[in-house]
Amino acid sequence: MTTQMATQTTRHALYVAEILALWALDRIRERPTDIDVKANAADYVTDTDREIEQHVRAELNRHFPDHAVNGEEFGDGGVESGGPAVRPTWFIDPVDGTTNYAHDLPWHSFSLALHDAAGPLVAVVADAGRGHVISAARGMGARCDGMPISASAATDPTGAVVLTELAATAPWPGQLGFLDRMIQRSITMRIPGSSALSLATVATGRVAATALGGGYGMWDVAAGALIAREAGARVFAHDGTEAGPSDAPPLGGLLAAAPGVAEALRDDLLAAIGAESEA
Secondary structure, eight states: OOHHHHHHHHHHHHHHHHHHHHHHHHHHHSOOSOEEESSSTTOEEEHHHHHHHHHHHHHHHHHOTTSEEEETTTBOSSOOSSSOOSSOEEEEEEEETHHHHHTTOSOOEEEEEEEETTEEEEEEEEETTTTEEEEEETTTEEEETTEEEOOOOOSOOTTOEEEEEOBTTBOOTTHHHHHHHHHHTTOEEEOOSOHHHHHHHHHHTSSSEEEEOSOOOHHHHHHHHHHHHHTTOEEEETTSOBOOTTSOOOSSOEEEEOTTTHHHHHHHHHHHHHHHHHO
């Protein structure tokens, strides 16, 4: 495939993803009529989750019949973690932050990403509270509603905001120690409740970083991590390894941070994880 053909294919996939994100925003604006739980009493699912994923799957199958689809609600049609996709694979989280959505808290999102043999390719995260679509494609930068965005230019994390998420309903190993280190730096921590949106918010420059523990699926982080990286952020695994353009986001925990503060926050995260493992 020539470079021009590859670019056209990428732009087509991004266009379809953005159209689906706009449709999902309209559906999410409607309140759910059926709220249920899955694995436990805090693991919510709604009719909105199921309806959005079914619609998106059908549209992806129509536009890209040779692609696999992997979604939170209806299962695995491709690779779940690590390595190049055997065939192009979409990852869908129809409502990331369903607990917030079920309780009418305005921090939840729609997330959709495409991986190909070369790694993460296309991503969209639709911010339901703001009504924005944040998107990116490999090597093409990140945008919010079509306008270019970039991670914060800060070089000192002091006074910044850093987001984090629980591993389901519990702290992940090192999270409380990381919180202590952020307090020492006069950094404000927030736990908003949508991993995809927390990662994408790094790309907007509103926050300095997002730190996640394990316990999430590829659909939770595939889109947000690509968007953050295309906006200039750096993405690290919990062992300090930096994810490159061809790497799927690590599933054992990650940090996405603005470039000027990334190493300082990575070192704080590694120190917090190391201290807990030695305790």
